[in-house]
Amino acid sequence: MKRIRVRRTIRTTALAAGALIISLGGLPAAPVQAAEPAPRIDLRVLVVSDGGPATAAIAAELDGAGTPYTVVDLADAGRPVIDAAFLADEVDGRPRARFQAVVLPNDNPFPAGSPEMAALTAYERTYAIPQVDAYTYAQPQAGLEYPVNGGYAGPVDGITAQVTAAGKAGPFGYLDGAFDFEDNDPSVDESWGFLSRPRAGADFTTYVDAPLPGGTTRGSLVGEYRHDGRRELVVTFVANRHQQQFRLLARGIVDWMTQGTRLGTSRNWFSVHVDDVFASDDRWDTELNCTPGDVDCLPGQGTPNPIRMTPDDVGRAVEWSRSRNFTLDLAYNGGGSVEYREEHGGSDPLADRLTGDREAFRWINHTYDHPYLGCEQDVSVVPWKCATNADGSVRYVGRDEISRQIADNRQWADRAGLPLESGELVTGEHSGLKLQPQQPEDNPHLAPALADNGVTWLASDNSRDPVQRQVGPALTVSRHPMNVFYNVGRAAEQVDEYNWIYTSRAQGGSGICEGSATTTCLDAPLDPATGYADHIVPLEAQIAMGHVLANDPRPHFIHQSNLAEDRIAYPVLDRILDQYSALYADDTPLVNPRMKDVGTELRERAAWDRAVKDGQVAAHRIGDTVTITAPPGTAVRATMPAGTTRALADGPAAFGEPYAGTVSGSVAAGPGQDGVTLSLPSAPSAGSPSAGPARATSPAPGGPVPAGAARPVPPGVER
Template sequence: MAAAAGLLSVGLGVPGATAAGEPRIDLKVLVVDNGDSSVQAITTELKNTGIPYTRIDLNDSGRPKITAAFLSDTVGGTPRAKYQGVVLPNEAPFGAGSAEQTALETYEKTYGIPQVDAYTWAHPEVGLEYASYSGTLDGREASVTAAGRSGSFGYLDGAFRFEDNSSSVTESYAYLASPRTGFTSYVDAPLPGGGGTGSLVGEYAHDGRRELVVTFAYNQYQQQFRLLARGIVEWLTQGIHLGQARNYFAVHVDDVFAPDARWDKERNCTPGDIDCVGGGEEGAPIRMTAADAAYAAQWQQEHGFTMDMVYNAGAGEEWKAENGGTDAMTDRLLADKAKYRWINHTYTHPFLGCVQDTSTVPWSCAKNADGSTRYMSRADISAQIRDNNNWAATKGLPIDRTELVTGEHSGLKTLPQQPNDNPNLAGALSDNGVKWIASDNSREPEQRAVGKALTVPRYPMNVYYNTGTKAEMADEYNWIYTSGADGGSGVCETNAASTCLDEPLDAATGYDEYIVPQEARTDLGHAISNDPRPHYAHQSNMAEDRLLYPVMEKVLTDYKALFADNTPLENLRQSAIGTELQRRAAWQAAIANNKVTAYRVGTTVTVTAPSGTQIPVTAPEGTKKQLLLGAQAFGTSYAGKRSGWTTPTGLQTALTLKLPS
């Protein structure tokens, strides 16, 4: 417990301070990289969090040498440590007793700088006995110890399981060993066959230095690393660093009020789609009922989660006119309108890009007489946005007019047929005050400008728009993910990004037993990776067998089992997500251009950045933001820390935070 309690004091009153006061500790991390996946995983976590770092490539013969001058100097008569923490591939990558290793260890002792050993084996030199077990931990459970929960890993509830995605591949090799004197374990796992536990992550305090020792192999995508990444970074930085990380989950439900076409299990396509050729009539479309709408509101209340209803009012009005002039489903949704967030999805869901020539499969862009591409006009795009907004106003829908999701993300570039945005799109967005337009993350994962608007990439969920039943979902999944020999399309055999199923899923059980766990694991992986991008499904998935709910429930249930109450899922609307991505991009640009200076002297943190730049900071509870007169609480509480975006106040040129004593 003493090690955890002392995290904030280390470096605040350390050897190397002058008589005049404390040394300056720059808020930057040194990463020594040998190419291993473990170092790359931690580096990715630093970048995604927004923490500046300097990377030394051990495989580069021309790299800088680690010397006292490289690590520290003096600024204005005050000793300066250039790095607040050090990430190494193992405990001694330069060789024990070498000049570089000695310089690094002296630096760490002088300024109280923590060191992470990204992956090493269990042996006395890292404070552990020799391993009692070495081998795979696939599918095995690990637990955060009491010391871990009271320290940097207190955002976790306790136990978690290592991934086991393939029985034919070793995914997580580890060493389990007992601690020696000076070692405090933060994460343990039971020894196979009994006989107690061994450490996987722990702190080794010795010779005036502190090391975080990790004895399992990992990469940045594995869930066990994603769960522990925050704690590794908080330990490394002593809970005081630039950048912030939170967990996010938002689900957009597209095509609300509109019907969705149905998958044809015989033709293996969706009648009505351009690429569905051959005879046969379109099946009955999939559309929510009033009972489905009532269930949606009830489900939200029971699970404490708000969905974004992405609506097509005109398509709903057309359905109503064709079905007797009444629409109990719409009436129910409107009665519960305040329970949801609502996003404009255009009035009738047309394709807003080039005019599609469907005389061939695949379709192509129609041409004008001069050979130029024929596009939907600015006036027609604008009318689709405006008419949907106006309908919402008559019904009292609580919409944000700055948000838009176009049908199929159309209007934006669509490869290969339409390599550029519809040139009329940006103007139509401006006409209607749209600032945030959704894009498909599988095609455009980065935010970009569309005129004055910015995109908000969304993750497509593997719950298909054209399926209302579990059997339909399993059938289409089999068509996509099984080989030609097994009756599938064979696409999985030719697409490098895809993997074929060993055998087709059972129509009755495949959705619940295979698809739901797979999709929920993917979605949870996004949620715990500091990734605010929303996921999207369709109203059809809330009808009939209500396919969407089991996925969302598993994400929420698994998350709650893994994380403590002080680390809730952030459920943001599209405009807030867009703003978060915009701020991150500006922050990363400022770091890349060396426009950020940040350091700690004693209990004072000072940060300068380009004027107007929102600055992300994470600090201990009790941290205050200094104003010209007085101070105020900094940030908001999350995962046991205070964090948030902020700027200097008033006439101040630098952000100043006062840490608790």
């Protein structure tokens, strides 16, 4: 096992100056003496769940970051009893706290006088362990006035919340300030909350608040309550893991309860791949409701009318990328330029302009001619099927042809001077990989061809093949398809095809949505003149933002046709970037990685997550040192306070990368070292817990859970 040690610059032997240790039974013990060993605090979170969406959301956030936690399900008859022995013990003569933080469904989910709540109360005070009340009623036991005393209780859909000055200076400093609660469906309550002011005399600091409906008075939604030597983060609204209001606050909730020192990492990621560059894309026929020249039209049906970028479209792409400080990844087909030159007397102004502005973009091999590289397609029927040999076996595109498509496109790029990462590959339509229902297995010739050409990262479609997997020498990098169609260059064409796909047969559509509640299904056709701007743009931006805010590094992909003609991709991309800029502070930028870096992140994350889930990762803090063990070869992922340094043989070096007010990254042992030592600028601030008798509160249910939080309402659009 790898041993990693994190060393603090301030050495302590007691929990806080002047603090008294309280026994887990709730009785005061003798004052801590300097000679007594500092307690060991394991870096693991205890999540006590009532089965509701609030605790599930926090658990999902921990999961996504790779932060270890233990769930106790209160509805499970066989669950462990939360008592002194469950929470703490002694290791090598040193007291050990098994959890660095406690998450409860509300401020006290147990019956009155419960010994379990008493044990938790004593444990938190003894070891200065923070508690998160995932969704609790506003009441004096939580440091707040009852809502009836000048507050509010009810739906909070669509409210505008605000991070307070204390929140910005504290755990939510990565947010710019104001943000809206979702209101996807006006007919459904999606979130419920209690807005209330702090109780007079209570040591309560509001971090996030909102105005009471119909007035200017503000009430707390998230705040810290200090009492009886304990710290609680009091959350008085309910949301599920997918709702934007939770996603925005999740990082701060976890940083608050772990005091900025935890295992796991999290970023907000956004990359956009533009496929088919130098080639052209077939156009949707609004009369035939198919795409002449492609497999959804029968051979000979309709007249192909391809869409291809112009030099002016390149100029717009360059200007946009520079003005937005955002790099697009262009997946190119060199054969498209060769064909164009052959048909236009050797001239291709588009290729000349793109290669002249090559440094404005990142470039990815998308095969030379963009052929389908899976089974050989029989397009005499719609939908197409795999051609078969005489013995009934599937006829696949061969290894030599796949290899030629990869190598010829790479050679074309070398001649054009395109800066490439030679290990990256996007096959046309992700072909060669399995595709249900026609081709349930990968083309057996694909992996050998990838090996022939040194391909290490292979794009896949996240809607069909979301889990990273090995294909020969390559690992897949799944990409999110954006619902801005490849076969349209104009907004009206996009709306027409959208209406065809997502409306009923009675409304002139395909009927694919009949009996379905898919996010994109329509009650009625969109207006061709306004449907794109008013419905599709906000919906696609909201779906993409859901990925961005979920620590999901997978790229999104569109097509070169979407940068041509009406340039319909930009309204979606601008909306995403504008919304993000309005929500986040400058120290929390969008991370815009290229394909190989996404693949590396997914690979390292998967290895870390497996080790955590298999119980092969352990970490604890003793005074100024954090010790982490993980399987050999597994990069340890950690988030630490800003200013943390790593001790190396030739001197200290900065640890990790700054992000959202902390630093985070992967930690590995250096040459000749059996572990890694990190020095923190100061010990985590745990407040100043004071001694006092244990207090058991009366049960405090969180409150109503509306249907939209219990069962997420699909993303909606502006109305």
